[in-house]
Amino acid sequence: TQLLEQSPQFLSIQEGENLTVYCNSSSVFSSLQWYRQEPGEGPVLLVTVVTGGEVKKLKRLTFQFGDARKDSSLHITAAQPGDTGLYLCAGSTQGGSEKLVFGKGTKLTVNP
Amino acid sequence: SAVISQKPSRDICQRGTSLTIQCQVDSQVTMMFWYRQQPGQSLTLIATANQGSEATYESGFVIDKFPISRPNLTFSTLTVSNMSPEDSSIYLCSVPSGKTRYEQYFGPGTRLTVT
Numbered sequence: 001t002q003l004l005e006q007s008p009q010f011l012s013i014q015e016g017e018n019l020t021v022y023c024n025s026s027s028v029f030s031s032l033q034w035y036r037q038e039p040g041e042g043p044v045l046l047v048t049v050v051t052g053g054e055v056k057k058l059k060r061l062t063f064q065f066g067d068a069r070k071d072s073s074l075h076i077t078a079a080q081p082g083d084t085g086l087y088l089c090a091g092s093t094q095g096g097s098e099k100l101v102f103g104k105g106t107k108l109t110v111n112p
Numbered sequence: 113s114a115v116i117s118q119k120p121s122r123d124i125c126q127r128g129t130s131l132t133i134q135c136q137v138d139s140q141v142t143m144m145f146w147y148r149q150q151p152g153q154s155l156t157l158i159a160t161a162n163q164g165s166e167a168t169y170e171s172g173f174v175i176d177k178f179p180i181s182r183p184n185l186t187f188s189t190l191t192v193s194n195m196s197p198e199d200s201s202i203y204l205c206s207v208p209s210g211k212t213r214y215e216q217y218f219g220p221g222t223r224l225t226v227t
Contacts, residue, residue, distance in 0.1 A: 004154075031214050042116070042204050042218030043155070088155070092214035098143060100214065102155040 003027070004091055006103035014111050016078055021106045023089035024071040030092050032065055032072045033100070037086040079110045114139050114207055116219035124225045125195055132191045133222045135205035140185035142208075145216065146178070149202040158203075161188045195226045 005024045013019055023032070031050040035043035047056050049065035049072060056063045060083075062075040076083055086107050090100040115138040125131050135144065146158040158178055159167040167180040181189045192199050202221045209215040 031212075033215060035218075040121075040220065040223075042206070042220050044218070045209070045215055048212065048215055090155075098145075098208055098213050098216075099157060099160070100155075100216065104152065104154045 004089055004101055004103035006089055006106050008106060010107050012109040013079055015080055019076050019079055021074045021087055023103050028069050033090045034063055034074055035088040037088060043088055081110045081112050084108060084110050114217045116217060118205060118219040118222050120222060122223040124227060127196050127226055129195055130191055130193045132189050133203050135188045135219055137186045137207055144188045145206045146190045147204040149204060197226045200224055200226045
């Protein structure tokens with residue numbers, strides 16, 4: 001069974017602070033995605049990374065895929081209350097399967 | 113992007129009863145996925161539902177407990193049968209984005225509480 005471990009599980013910070021969330025596995029993934037989920041809603045895709053070492057930026061969010069395609073990180077600069085939510089990483093197995101394996105998520109709270 | 117709706121959005125049910133959750137997509141899709149999100153846990157794939165064929169269940173999930181219907185390319189149902197408190201969870205349906213094989217769009221989820 002392929003597992004994705006996310007850390008930290010909970011994070012509470014003040015507006016304007018920076019933070020990094022990690023997603024690690026012992027398995028290699030053909031792609032890795034980050035989703036954000038808000039209460040009462042389904043996860044919404046933020047980004048997909050597919051190439052080892054790839055870095056993608058989405059406004060104040062920076063996503064990185066590890067060189068060995070076993071881990072990823074999400075860095076948020078100058079966090080805002082609107083960034084509050086559950087951040088989930090999800091991996092697609094080798095071969096580009098449609099099936100996704102999800103981490104448990106990082107629950108982020110940004111206090112004004 | 114696909115717009116996905118689920119009914120009901122939430123329900124409280126007694127143990128031993130069954131609940132059918134509906135998932136409606138605004139476009140035709142070949143595959144639909146059903147997930148369970150238990151408190152503090154990952155999203156776990158229950159099954160993949162293809163139109164015109166039997167659903168494919170993941171390890172730990174069986175058709176008798178979670179029967180799935182897929183009558184057409186825009187609709188699916190998941191039934192949670194003979195419920196117990198351990199079935200309390202959020203149930204989500206999703207569909208492939210169509211842009212890649214692995215990106216998915218999710219419905220808003222159905223929050224089920226079993227008493």
